[in-house]
Amino acid sequence: MDLQAGGLMDDEADAVDVSEQIIARYRPLWAALTEPESFEQGERWRVDARIRRLNDLGFDVDELSISTDIGGASVQIQPKVVDAGHHSRRLLRLTGLDVGENQARRLLNDLDSYRAATDRQGDSEELVAHDWLAHVFEAVVHAVPRRLGSKLEPAEVFHEVLEHRWYLSERRGWDVPLPEVVADYVATVLPTKPDEAAVLGVDTQALPVVDASPGGTRTQQ
Incomplete structure (x- = not known):
């Protein structure tokens, strides 16, 4: 009404209706940002769903904690807004992986979800990242057969495996074990990808290989 009185809003607009629309949109946004969510054991994919909703709203995860009791588990996520390039810089600092935003x-x-699911919020971020890199990321990359190794870069393979896990888990309604996800991805998705050599017009076997392990050299011939 103040905006209408000041000539900053169409006089024909219903001020009460507009205010009710603002409230109706604000409440689910506030709930998505602040409400804890409970789920049963074996439903970690729902944590991923919550994070995806935050990402779609323009927010990122500042802190993620999961508490477990007899009745199941609950997740509490603290969202935040970050500046451009934040994710690339943080991932490079923690793991040595240099990828797009x-x-x-x-x-x-996935790293934050892994840290919460393994109840390691009290451990240093660098230590957890090292373990995630060795036991999760590299395990997925090494599961790709050599004959398919030229299809995608390791980080893109892992990214697509995470997406595949999400779709499989959502479809089935429970957490699909990562080895099963990788096996299904390698059998049904990865073979359909064109070789990077065909896309880039170069022999990918001649390209330098990035050593993503902490403390490793950046490239090897």
């Missing part, structure tokens, strides 16, 4: 955000979401 969207890939970095997806990998960091």
Whole structure:
């Protein structure tokens, strides 16, 4: 009404209706940002769903904690807004992986979820990242047969495996074990990808290989 009185809003607009629309949109946004969510054991994919909703709203995860009791588990996520390039810089600092911003955000979401699911919020971020890199990221990359190794870069393979896990888990309604996800991805998705050599017009076997392990050399011939 003040905006209408000041000539900053169409006089024909219903001020009461507009205010009710603002409230109706604000409440689910506030709930998505602040409400804890409970789920049963074996439903970690629902944590990923919550993070995806935050990402779609323009927010990222600042802190993620999961508490477990007899009745199941509950997740509490603290969202935040970050500056451009934040995810790429953070992932590079923690793991040595130098990837694009969207890939970095997806990998960091999995790292944060891994940290909460293994109840390691009290451990240093660097130590957890090292274990995640060795036991999760590298395990997925090494599961790709050599004959398919030229299809995609390791970070892109892992990114697509995470997406595949999400779709499989959502479809089945429970957490699909990562080895099963990788096996299904390698059998049904990866073979359909064109070789990078065909896309780039170069022999990918001649390209330098990035050593993503902490403290490793950046490239090897």
